[in-house]
Amino acid sequence: MPLFTSRKQGKQVKVTFSNGLLFVEKEDGKSEVFPLEFFPKLQNATDEQREDWILTDKGIHFNQLDLDVDVKY
DSSP: OOEEEOTTTTOOOEEEEETTEEEEEOTTSOEEEEEGGGOHHHHTOOHHHHHOEEEOSSEEEETTTTEEEEOOO
């Protein structure tokens, strides 16, 4: 299960993928879970593509996929 964190932006956000789900754990320990079925690009992405993301004011942007996932902070 790949684990990706955004340390370069100073936030402790964990992004993991497991069993067809995207898990986003925020700084406060709360998590949001999204079925990858909602994001076909992400579902079919390589680990390299999934690792290449940044935090935005609305959530997570996967750069290589040009895909945004809205996350409430």
